[in-house]
Amino acid sequence: MKAREFKEIEGGVTSAKGYVSNAVSCGIKKPTATRLDLALVYSTEPATSAGVFTTNRVRAACVRVSSDHIRRGDVRAVIANSGNANACTGKVGLEDVRTECRIVAQELGLSPKEVAVCSTGVIGLPLPMMRIEPRIPELCHGLDVGKGHKVASAIITSDTREKEIAVSFRVGGKEVRIGSCCKGAGMISPNMATMICLVCTDAAVERAALRKLLRAGVEQSFNCITIDGDMSTNDTCLLLANGASGVKLAPGRPGWNTFCEALQYVLLEQARRVVRDGERVTKFVTVRVKGAPDRAEAKRVAEGVAKSSLVKSSWNGGDPNWGRIIHAVGYAGRRVREEKVDIDIAGLPACRAGVQADTPSDDLRARVQAPEFEVLINLHLGRAQYTVYTTDLSPEYVDFNRSEYAYWNQAKQDGLTR
Amino acid sequence: MKAREFKEIEGGVTSAKGYVSNAVSCGIKKPTATRLDLALVYSTEPATSAGVFTTNRVRAACVRVSSDHIRRGDVRAVIANSGNANACTGKVGLEDVRTECRIVAQELGLSPKEVAVCSTGVIGLPLPMMRIEPRIPELCHGLDVGKGHKVASAIITSDTREKEIAVSFRVGGKEVRIGSCCKGAGMISPNMATMICLVCTDAAVERAALRKLLRAGVEQSFNCITIDGDMSTNDTCLLLANGASGVKLAPGRPGWNTFCEALQYVLLEQARRVVRDGERVTKFVTVRVKGAPDRAEAKRVAEGVAKSSLVKSSWNGGDPNWGRIIHAVGYAGRRVREEKVDIDIAGLPACRAGVQADTPSDDLRARVQAPEFEVLINLHLGRAQYTVYTTDLSPEYVDFNRSEYAYWNQAKQDGLTR
Numbered sequence: 001m002k003a004r005e006f007k008e009i010e011g012g013v014t015s016a017k018g019y020v021s022n023a024v025s026c027g028i029k030k031p032t033a034t035r036l037d038l039a040l041v042y043s044t045e046p047a048t049s050a051g052v053f054t055t056n057r058v059r060a061a062c063v064r065v066s067s068d069h070i071r072r073g074d075v076r077a078v079i080a081n082s083g084n085a086n087a088c089t090g091k092v093g094l095e096d097v098r099t100e101c102r103i104v105a106q107e108l109g110l111s112p113k114e115v116a117v118c119s120t121g122v123i124g125l126p127l128p129m130m131r132i133e134p135r136i137p138e139l140c141h142g143l144d145v146g147k148g149h150k151v152a153s154a155i156i157t158s159d160t161r162e163k164e165i166a167v168s169f170r171v172g173g174k175e176v177r178i179g180s181c182c183k184g185a186g187m188i189s190p191n192m193a194t195m196i197c198l199v200c201t202d203a204a205v206e207r208a209a210l211r212k213l214l215r216a217g218v219e220q221s222f223n224c225i226t227i228d229g230d231m232s233t234n235d236t237c238l239l240l241a242n243g244a245s246g247v248k249l250a251p252g253r254p255g256w257n258t259f260c261e262a263l264q265y266v267l268l269e270q271a272r273r274v275v276r277d278g279e280r281v282t283k284f285v286t287v288r289v290k291g292a293p294d295r296a297e298a299k300r301v302a303e304g305v306a307k308s309s310l311v312k313s314s315w316n317g318g319d320p321n322w323g324r325i326i327h328a329v330g331y332a333g334r335r336v337r338e339e340k341v342d343i344d345i346a347g348l349p350a351c352r353a354g355v356q357a358d359t360p361s362d363d364l365r366a367r368v369q370a371p372e373f374e375v376l377i378n379l380h381l382g383r384a385q386y387t388v389y390t391t392d393l394s395p396e397y398v399d400f401n402r403s404e405y406a407y408w409n410q411a412k413q414d415g416l417t418r
Numbered sequence: 419m420k421a422r423e424f425k426e427i428e429g430g431v432t433s434a435k436g437y438v439s440n441a442v443s444c445g446i447k448k449p450t451a452t453r454l455d456l457a458l459v460y461s462t463e464p465a466t467s468a469g470v471f472t473t474n475r476v477r478a479a480c481v482r483v484s485s486d487h488i489r490r491g492d493v494r495a496v497i498a499n500s501g502n503a504n505a506c507t508g509k510v511g512l513e514d515v516r517t518e519c520r521i522v523a524q525e526l527g528l529s530p531k532e533v534a535v536c537s538t539g540v541i542g543l544p545l546p547m548m549r550i551e552p553r554i555p556e557l558c559h560g561l562d563v564g565k566g567h568k569v570a571s572a573i574i575t576s577d578t579r580e581k582e583i584a585v586s587f588r589v590g591g592k593e594v595r596i597g598s599c600c601k602g603a604g605m606i607s608p609n610m611a612t613m614i615c616l617v618c619t620d621a622a623v624e625r626a627a628l629r630k631l632l633r634a635g636v637e638q639s640f641n642c643i644t645i646d647g648d649m650s651t652n653d654t655c656l657l658l659a660n661g662a663s664g665v666k667l668a669p670g671r672p673g674w675n676t677f678c679e680a681l682q683y684v685l686l687e688q689a690r691r692v693v694r695d696g697e698r699v700t701k702f703v704t705v706r707v708k709g710a711p712d713r714a715e716a717k718r719v720a721e722g723v724a725k726s727s728l729v730k731s732s733w734n735g736g737d738p739n740w741g742r743i744i745h746a747v748g749y750a751g752r753r754v755r756e757e758k759v760d761i762d763i764a765g766l767p768a769c770r771a772g773v774q775a776d777t778p779s780d781d782l783r784a785r786v787q788a789p790e791f792e793v794l795i796n797l798h799l800g801r802a803q804y805t806v807y808t809t810d811l812s813p814e815y816v817d818f819n820r821s822e823y824a825y826w827n828q829a830k831q832d833g834l835t836r
Binding site for chain 1: 475476477506540727728731732734742744755756757773813817820822830
């Protein structure tokens, strides 16, 4: 394996040249809250852009409008809020998103179609626009470099930490950067029902190439993670490329491969951080399936194991339970042959040819006490493979997600629901 | 709706004429245990038989042998054990099943192919044959009427109660009975990884008709339940018909429709009992999808909702969270149109046309405190429907399933594993 041609640097979503940001506290969840909950990222130069959105048939108002804007052209400003997903809010929800776009556009001298909106939080309640709308001008006027961390803080919800990353590499003597911030949830920390990832680069990349790259990148990062199997109504990953570095990149041209690798690194690293920070999670588990007859079968098996409540419960208990793993392999796969299946847990053989391997169970147990380990499943039916990053299932996760009463009570006080 | 033409009576698996049974305590889990764990049901007359088995690609040794016996002819004796699933045990597992069949056949003067075997318990450990084998003759010699309840006790594992049912109806002045016992688990109480249901009738029914009936019946009962989405390696439902009542039934002949209804009642009632007795479960929830464009879409949506960790966690908290329900509808369905979806919870409108209904949230909450309620989802896209019976997900479920150490430690002492 050759060495990376890019390096990770301190920073986040506005680390690349030509991006400014700001965040304010509107009290979206409740008026007395003081945490940041509304953020804006803006490219001071025109940018090309790409977006990947949830495939859930129920789509939040912000997803509908943002995907429409991306389909028609490019966006260069992204306004994002936490505390409310603006999903299942009907016409009111769409009007609220359009109002946000209109005000941001007015303040920044853009067309409303150049603005994307991301929301994350509870489903089914209208946005408290009486608290958001009056703050947008202030949000725009305070845009500045060096406020990327505030954005990372404003978009998180049940996450326990901000997720920021930036990388740098050189092309023809000039530096190119990619910066990103991200929030968990999505299929992961479901109380909030949203995954958001923003990525900004100062390379110039043509729209078509940028979009192809983001689609492929998300397929191999965010689409490979699961905490609870629940796909959100709001999942959004946006990538902006504004050319402020003076470097123009294109497939086959110098620097392109490095850019692709660096972007993939950013996406995969953010995806992994989302998993590690899953709600009330104690284990980070890589489920790697190889020897599958085709990629679809490898994916079915990996996801089946990663989503099994029984398997995940056993990981929580530090139990190297290969019997539960193979039972999930058997119901998830369509072409699995039990007598060929090998399973390694944390590097030790747990199952060979469908039956118990010789490894002493105490050795397996000791390895599964670690906070991170890999489960390797070889189907011995072909050469296809697939990897999923996932977690255990804890009693605390269920407890944490038992009720959203507090939200609804506040919404009632706000006159947003009965 | 016309009145039922059958009545429920006291009794269980041997309530129909011509069936005897017995159960003993072998200490399958550990030598010192005293609970019943090995059972035998036997039709004193030749019987036709039908079986439905797990569709998991990983199949326990007993499922392989029993399904083979049913494919080749009819069985009239069923030996069943709890405490060990005999799954993923390779050639040893198959030999053990054949040994059980051979001894039972010898004792009862049958061919080994007339014996079916059911096992339920931990996956991946060989059966402790040193404790089972010597007890089979005694099991056979003690066969008697009136011991059905012992069978119901012997096959349960993490179930909190026996599941027995019997029904009776008359055809041309003669009484016909159907009796059954059943154990939970299967997709449900996964620590044990098995669902077993035995049904015995004293009607005479031709093999082909009997098998068609059982397949259709299971499709509308056991295949409509889910606790944790985990399909077992051992699921087995067996139906024996021995004609001891003197009543011969066939499609189109007197009594056939009543027999079909009575059998369906028995299967559905057993399936519901399995759900109600799910591990650490506090709610019994009926998820009914209607207005679907076809049955497959109705099934996808109903199962998606019934399997969502988020939705199930909210039920555990008594939270009438329609937002989480519609988000699962959206990712499970392929043709769902958000703006058409109506959701009623416990008889009250929670969502209309994809947005919040007018029902005060306190009214919804009050209804969801009940131990049983229905979630009705109308997609307004057609006339197909599907119903799934399911439960909440509790912190206690996860806690209960964290570890099977005790089993493995005992197995090590027994010399069955390292």
